[in-house]
Amino acid sequence: MVLLKLNIIKQRPLWWSISGILAAIGAIAMAISLTTLGAPVAPSLDFVGGTRLQLELDCSIAGNCESPIELDTVREIMSDRGLDNRGIQVVGAAGRGLSIRTLDLDVDDRTQLLSDLEERIGQFDPQSTQIDTVGPTIGRELLASGLMALIFASAGIIIYLSVRFQLDYAICAIIALFHDVFITVGMFSIFGLTLGWEVDSLFIVALLTIIGFSVNDTVVIYDRIREILKLSTLDEANDSKPIGINEVVDTAVNQTLMRSINTTATTLLPLVGIFIFGGETLKYFALALIIGFILGAYSSIFIASSALAWWRERQESPVSATADSPIPDDRIIEAQLDRDE
Amino acid sequence: MRRQQSLLVLIIVLLVGAVTVLTLVPLRLGLDLQGGAQLTIQVESTDEIEDLTPEEVISGVLSVVRNRVDALGVSEPLVQTLSDDKILVQLPGVSDPEQAERVLGGTAQLEFREQQAGTDEQLQAELLARRELQLEFEVLKAGGDDAALAQKQESLETSNEAIAALFAPPLLTGKNLKFADARNSAAGSDNWSVSLEFDGEGGEKFAELTKNLAGTGRSLGIFLDGKLISSPVVSVEFAETGITGGQAVINGRFTIDEANDLAVQLRGGSLPVPVKIVENRTVGATLGQDSIRRSVLAAAGGLILVLGFMVAYYRLPGAIADISLIIYALFTLAAYAILQVTLTLPGIAGFILSIGMAVDANVLIFERTREELRAGKTLYRSVESGFYRAFSSILDSNVTTLIACLALFWLGAGLVKGFALTLAIGVGVSMFTAIACSRTLLFLALQVSQLKKPELFCPDLPGSSQS
Numbered sequence: 001m002v003l004l005k006l007n008i009i010k011q012r013p014l015w016w017s018i019s020g021i022l023a024a025i026g027a028i029a030m031a032i033s034l035t036t037l038g039a040p041v042a043p044s045l046d047f048v049g050g051t052r053l054q055l056e057l058d059c060s061i062a063g064n065c066e067s068p069i070e071l072d073t074v075r076e077i078m079s080d081r082g083l084d085n086r087g088i089q090v091v092g093a094a095g096r097g098l099s100i101r102t103l104d105l106d107v108d109d110r111t112q113l114l115s116d117l118e119e120r121i122g123q124f125d126p127q128s129t130q131i132d133t134v135g136p137t138i139g140r141e142l143l144a145s146g147l148m149a150l151i152f153a154s155a156g157i158i159i160y161l162s163v164r165f166q167l168d169y170a171i172c173a174i175i176a177l178f179h180d181v182f183i184t185v186g187m188f189s190i191f192g193l194t195l196g197w198e199v200d201s202l203f204i205v206a207l208l209t210i211i212g213f214s215v216n217d218t219v220v221i222y223d224r225i226r227e228i229l230k231l232s233t234l235d236e237a238n239d240s241k242p243i244g245i246n247e248v249v250d251t252a253v254n255q256t257l258m259r260s261i262n263t264t265a266t267t268l269l270p271l272v273g274i275f276i277f278g279g280e281t282l283k284y285f286a287l288a289l290i291i292g293f294i295l296g297a298y299s300s301i302f303i304a305s306s307a308l309a310w311w312r313e314r315q316e317s318p319v320s321a322t323a324d325s326p327i328p329d330d331r332i333i334e335a336q337l338d339r340d341e
Numbered sequence: 342m343r344r345q346q347s348l349l350v351l352i353i354v355l356l357v358g359a360v361t362v363l364t365l366v367p368l369r370l371g372l373d374l375q376g377g378a379q380l381t382i383q384v385e386s387t388d389e390i391e392d393l394t395p396e397e398v399i400s401g402v403l404s405v406v407r408n409r410v411d412a413l414g415v416s417e418p419l420v421q422t423l424s425d426d427k428i429l430v431q432l433p434g435v436s437d438p439e440q441a442e443r444v445l446g447g448t449a450q451l452e453f454r455e456q457q458a459g460t461d462e463q464l465q466a467e468l469l470a471r472r473e474l475q476l477e478f479e480v481l482k483a484g485g486d487d488a489a490l491a492q493k494q495e496s497l498e499t500s501n502e503a504i505a506a507l508f509a510p511p512l513l514t515g516k517n518l519k520f521a522d523a524r525n526s527a528a529g530s531d532n533w534s535v536s537l538e539f540d541g542e543g544g545e546k547f548a549e550l551t552k553n554l555a556g557t558g559r560s561l562g563i564f565l566d567g568k569l570i571s572s573p574v575v576s577v578e579f580a581e582t583g584i585t586g587g588q589a590v591i592n593g594r595f596t597i598d599e600a601n602d603l604a605v606q607l608r609g610g611s612l613p614v615p616v617k618i619v620e621n622r623t624v625g626a627t628l629g630q631d632s633i634r635r636s637v638l639a640a641a642g643g644l645i646l647v648l649g650f651m652v653a654y655y656r657l658p659g660a661i662a663d664i665s666l667i668i669y670a671l672f673t674l675a676a677y678a679i680l681q682v683t684l685t686l687p688g689i690a691g692f693i694l695s696i697g698m699a700v701d702a703n704v705l706i707f708e709r710t711r712e713e714l715r716a717g718k719t720l721y722r723s724v725e726s727g728f729y730r731a732f733s734s735i736l737d738s739n740v741t742t743l744i745a746c747l748a749l750f751w752l753g754a755g756l757v758k759g760f761a762l763t764l765a766i767g768v769g770v771s772m773f774t775a776i777a778c779s780r781t782l783l784f785l786a787l788q789v790s791q792l793k794k795p796e797l798f799c800p801d802l803p804g805s806s807q808s
Contacts, residue, residue, distance in 0.1 A: 054628075107442040107618075126436040127376070127627040135619035138381065145752045153748035157741050164737055202687060205749065205760050209694060212745035216698075216738035220705065223734045259708040266650060266704065267697030270643025274693065277639040281373075281632070281686055289694075 008253050008306050009246040015302035019179055026186015033189045041185060042192030044200040047143045049136030051105040055117070057096040058125035068095025069121055077116050078102070081109075104135055146204035150181075153208055157215050165222055168311050173218045176304035180214045180295040181207050187291050202285040210292030213267070217260060217300035224252035225308065249309040253301055264297040348781045356668060359675035366678040371685030371759065372431055374633045376626030378438035382406060382428040382445060383619040401609035402616060403428060405449040408565055408606065413441055414478070414494030428616075436625045446618050450566050451515025451610025454508035455550060456559040464507050464560070464572075471500045501568050508562040508569075512550050517543025519587075521607035523600035526592065533600035535571075535591045537607065544587025551575045552583030565610045571603055636689045643693065644670075647700055655707045657797040658783060662703040665778035669699050673770045677763065687760035695767020698742065702775030705731040711799045720795050721787060728780050735775065739768050 008015070030040035037043075045052055059065040069090050078088065078100070087101030098117075105113065110131070118124060134142075154174060161170035184207065191197040228248045271293070274286040372379050384402050399422050406428055410418045419431040432441055456464065474497050481490045520538040539547050554561055556577030563571040573591045575584065595603070648666065651659035673692065677684060684692075710727030718726065742764070749761035786792045 107439055107446070111439050125625070125627070127625040129436055129623070129625040130628055131378075131438070131621055131623035133618075133621040135383070135617075138383075138619045146757070149748045149752040149757075152752060153745040156744040156748060160737075160740060160744060201757060205687060205753070205757050208745050208749050209764070212742040215741040216701070219737040219741060220734045223737060227730075255712065256708070259704050262650075262654065262704045262708075263697075263701040266647045266700045267694070269646045269650070270640060270693045270697060273639035273643035273646075274636065274690065277635050277642065278632075282636065282639075282690060285687070285690060 005254055006257065008250050008302060009309055012306045015306065019303055022183050023179065023186065026183050026189060029186055029189040029193060033193055041189045042196065042198045044198035045101065045132060045134050045139065046200040047139045049104045049134050049139040051102050051110065052132045053100045054130040055098045055124040056092065056128040058123045059096065061123050064122045065096055069098050073120055074098060074117065077120060081113055081116065104133055142201050146201060149204065149208060153211055165226060169222050169308060172304050172307040172311060173215055175307055176218055176299040177211050177214050179299045179303055180210055180292055183295055184210060184288060184292045188288065197284060203288055206285050206288035206292065209289060210296060213293055214296030214299060217296050218304040220259065221252055221256050221300055221305055224256050225249060228252055245309050245312040249305045253305050260297050260301055264293055267293060345781050345784050348777055349785065352668065352778055352781065356671065359671045362675040362678050368674065368678055369681060369683045371683045371688065372433060373624050373686050374629045374684065375433060376436060376624050376629035377431065377433040378435040378441060378621065378623040380430045380438065380441065380445060380618050381423065381620035382430060382616050384426045385615050385617060397608060399425060400605060402614060404605040405609035406430065406445060409444050413444060414490050416490060434626065436623065438621060438623050442618055442621065446616060449515065449610045451518065451607065452511035452564040453513040453550060454511045454562040454564060455553060456508050456562055458559060460507040461558065467500060467504045471504065474500055504569050505564065505567055513543060513546040515611040517546065518607065518611035521604045521611065523597065523604045531596065533595040533597050535595065535600050535604050537589045539587040541587065547587065547589065548583035548585045551579050555579040555583065565606055570606055632686060636686060640689065640693045644696060656800065657786065657792060658707045658710065661782045661786060662779055664782060665774045666696065666699060668778050669771055669774040670696065672774065673767050676766050676770060682762055683759060685759040688763040691760040691763035692767055695764050695771060698768055699771035699775055702735045702771060703779055705734050706779065714795055714799045720793060720798065724783060724787065728776065735772065739772055742768050
């Protein structure tokens with residue numbers, strides 16, 4: 001039941017242009033963001049330091065929740081205290097929630113600000129309050145350790161794939177992986193510029209997960225390419241005509257296509273669930289994963305495979321024996337099965 | 342077949358074990374889920390102490406922080422070192438960390454104070470009262486009644502103040518203390534003491550202080566952050582000159598632990614290193630409950646959709662995969678409980694994601710089985726071959742995910758670590774359930790002749806009607 005047959009190699013210019021355009025849009029967004037915000041994506045206080053207060057009026061007190069919070073009142077209080085009054089939002093359906101993002105406040109400043117706010121607006125419910133304060137140095141450390149994790153994870157994956165497959169497989173997988181990460185970052189750069197969404201330390205987690213998943217998808221296809229190549233060299237020994245790398249890649253992609261689609265779909269289902277129902281913190285995390293996983297599936301099918309074919313085509317033609325790692329040999333399986341049955 | 346039966350027994354045993362663990366051991370929830378304050382305290386170097394790397398520095402500061410956290414009266418606080426210069430403090434249930442921030446910041450105050458004349462009886466009575474309060478406090482701490490705990494904490498505070506009032510203002514402070522250590526009074530005995538070493542100025546002041554006190558029966562009060570931690574008396578032989586030479590020993594039939602505790606407290610108090618709160622993450626309790634409810638809802642919704650999809654698309658194997666997915670979820674949660682993994686919001690995300698990975702392994706196997714069926718192999722051989730051939734893909738894909746987890750766990754902080762840990766455990770468990778559980782159950786199903794139909798595995802198989 002092959003629903004569709006993709007012709008990856010023939011349509012290579014198309015897939016590469018789509019990715020190229022997406023990457024270029026991302027690069028432009030990052031450049032604009034870099035000049036306006038000083039960073040390729042809008043950084044949250046996790047990375048630059050600061051204080052965020054999320055407050056909610058305590059509605060169990062009579063008369064406390066009569067009217068929604070007035071943004072102007074809050075702005076006024078902030079200005080009176082000499083604080084930047086841009087990062088203020090009234091949240092929640094009835095306008096009873098307040099979110100304030102400002103520079104890193106110490107305990108005295110924060111307490112003073114809170115009592116000023118309570119005096120003008122009403123009692124807040126401490127049980128629904130969220131306070132985040134991150135010092136500027138901690139922020140930099142978080143960012144540095146996050147980037148280190150990204151680099152080490154990529155290096156580890158290259159080494160593992162070089163051992164299990166070959167170096168050129170690893171390089172093409174890494175190209176696909178950077179493609180996914182780069183475009184995801186580009187998308188969030190656009191979100192930062194247009195919607196004001198900021199990325200926090202969970203975004204780095206998301207990028208690392210995307211790396212893991214993208215390689216996952218790519219490995220499954222490479223596994224199949226390796227297997228077909230091995231079988232074709234066996235056939236060659238039996239005087240069959242050799243098949244070109246392009247044909248091998250096309251076959252491998254199409255044979256694993258349903259798996260790629262189904263796996264991506266089943267993984268996306270819970271993520272979409274989190275995106276729609278999950279709390280504020282996990283919403284953007286889930287969205288980053290959704291974008292990254294779709295890109296991961298796309299790049300495995302269209303980029304990683306066609307890049308490998310392109311590389312091999314330039315190296316040698318026609319293909320000779322390539323896979324040197326142990327792979328499941330059909331005849332060994334048959335022998336084992338016979339004993340088992 | 343015997344191998345499958347023993348595997349089935351193993352799975353059932355593990356399943357019973359997992360359910361037992363889950364009913365007995367509660368899952369540990371992070372502060373972002375149960376509500377509470379998490380503070381990161383940074384120790385700052387000064388001109389006097391530039392190098393913070395020696396272990397004594399951080400352990401000294403840690404004891405000071407512990408002391409202060411104890412004084413907050415929070416049930417089940419957690420204090421641990423994060424690195425050479427950072428200490429993590431978790432205060433579950435605290436939604437307004439203002440008091441904690443004030444108490445925890447700032448340099449430790451170690452003071453040596455003279456007991457005032459004629460206060461002996463009063464001191465004994467106060468100390469007795471404080472000991473009782475302390476005991477009641479410990480009992481309440483385990484109980485979880487926060488209001489009663491706070492009240493008891495206040496009485497303790499009053500008691501500490503009353504004790505401090507019996508002593509004269511400090512003549513000597515911790516900045517003159519060079520070193521403190523626990524030592525064995527006589528080699529091999531169980532009787533431990535604490536030795537002190539002062540600098541030149543401190544030695545002179547200490548001599549004067551002890552000269553005043555020697556033989557009077559009045560004690561030398563040692564206070565850390567306003568709380569009396571030791572009150573030794575000075576024996577009469579030092580009445581002439583006081584204890585000179587800048588060195589002294591506190592004897593008191595200490596056990597080794599008591600002596601160590603006191604020495605560490607003294608060392609911590611002698612460190613002129615300021616501490617600063619550099620990170621504060623506080624989540625109100627209802628906010629935490631709200632996010633846990635939403636995340637569980639999202640997870641459950643997503644999982645049900647995935648289970649439905651598997652049956653609709655993969656038929657019989659899909660149904661079996663669903664059973665092993667449920668087993669998977671139980672095993673993974675039990676593993677979290679056993680390994681005392683603290684479940685945070687990103688941790689739950691890691692778990693949900695690992696479910697996706699577990700499904701992937703099944704998808705790989707079943708797609709492969711279908712291919713083999715289409716290639717004309719028998720049902721039994723197709724299933725066997727599906728598992729065998731999909732294995733290298735599953736292994737490679739899971740190992741790459743584990744590499745990413747390792748990098749995250751090793752380099753990441755706090756929340757990131759939690760995510761990496763839950764995902765890694767999930768991936769490990771999923772290797773077992775996808776291969777062992779699905780496989781065993783599927784082969785068991787193949788023993789039932791009604792289920793031994795290729796169309797239950799692959800709906801539109803050419804020529805399946807004949808088989």
